[in-house]
Amino acid sequence: MTTQLLMIEDDARLAQMVGEYLTQSGFSVAHAGDGLGGLERLQGEGGGAAPDLVILDLMLPDIDGLEVCRRIRALPGSAAQVPVLMLTAKGDPMDRIIGLELGADDYLPKPFEPRELLARIRAILRRRTEGAAPSARCMRFGTLEIDRDARTVTIAGQPADLTSYQFDLLIALAERAGRVLTRDQIMEAVRGRELEAFDRSIDVHMGRIRAAIEADAKNPKRILTVRGVGYVFAKQQD
Template sequence: MKKATILVVDDEAAIRRFLKPFLEAEGYSVLEAENGRDALATASSRDPDVILLDLGLPDMDGEEIIGSLPPWAKARVIVVSARGNEQDKVSALDKGASDYLTKPFSLGELAARIRVLLRHEADREAPRPTRYAFGDLLIDLDGRTVSLEGEEVHLTPTEFKMLAFLALHAGKVVTHGQLLREVWGRHSRDQEHYVRIHVHKLRQKIEKDPARPKHLHTETGVGYRFKE
């Protein structure tokens, strides 16, 4: 089975030296770039599966790289940055990053995020399933039904559309803006309260303990992550 290839983009050599042996021990092939120009050249010529991208590069902002990747590139981007404020996270995710980790981070969490991303990329390339099982929660996209512990859960059309979108992107951060565009349309950008209200309603219906959700987790100030 072909090894997945990860491109580490960071201008700090110490971080690249730190990450490379760890990722290789996890079974990945590792490429390196210390600036944006080299990152884009390597992404174009080597077509990595995942890019771990620092935003503070010497020649360009990391967000420019996300927007400049060739349209045929398969790489999914995990931003790994010291910028931890909410707006930076939202901006990078809206630009097309698949996930965001704030430095310092644990290697265990990084490895888990990479595995989730690669697994869902493989699922995306395969025929898309119409039924998703998350423990005792079952979502049937074709039948537009949801059941919990074998009992049907009655959702409104809006609640079902939101849950289906989150389930299709399980493991990834979905921003408020992405949910608004998907569920309510592109003219709803300033209506974040729609999302909060419907997430609250969903938790009441699909979580055994809505105050401590098992599946529908908040990424503070950014959006939500549906955990499997």
């Protein structure tokens, strides 16, 4: 089955160029020229298959990409879990951080090489489809349960709200419980590429994960910060 992509981008020329490139790479690409049109497509209005991933521009003519991302994460059902790759202005780290806080899975600064966009898309989709070894499909740490097949996280039976990327970060830590990992090691385990210079997105995502799985995110018991090094997932919990 062909993977469906939705590109929300007001630059029609760029959208056409990227769409043609991704189509040649085996994807089916739909285009929306503004944020509200993209949200309508995500909710099934106007027909068409539900997208497997959204490429979302930050600067749109009606509502900006940050608001679109926020609304996507508030949609009912599976639509809220669609991976979002945000296109941001080069040299504007604050917009990237806000986007990640709102639930974007990754970002790519403009201008970009289509090949890098393709690599990012494939990495996000691969993380969603790669299965676990049969012996480790479900991991339990006290009241925390991580189901790799269903890609769900629950705390005492209650669902925890994580993006696809945050789920994979949690898996990367949980698989190495008790081992201190640097930010570079964590990002490499999940994204499959070296950490960009001065990239603090890992800290933003860790904050979001803690808010979802910790009783007190400011006094975490599961994901601990090792000052000057990185993070460690505690083996003993609850």
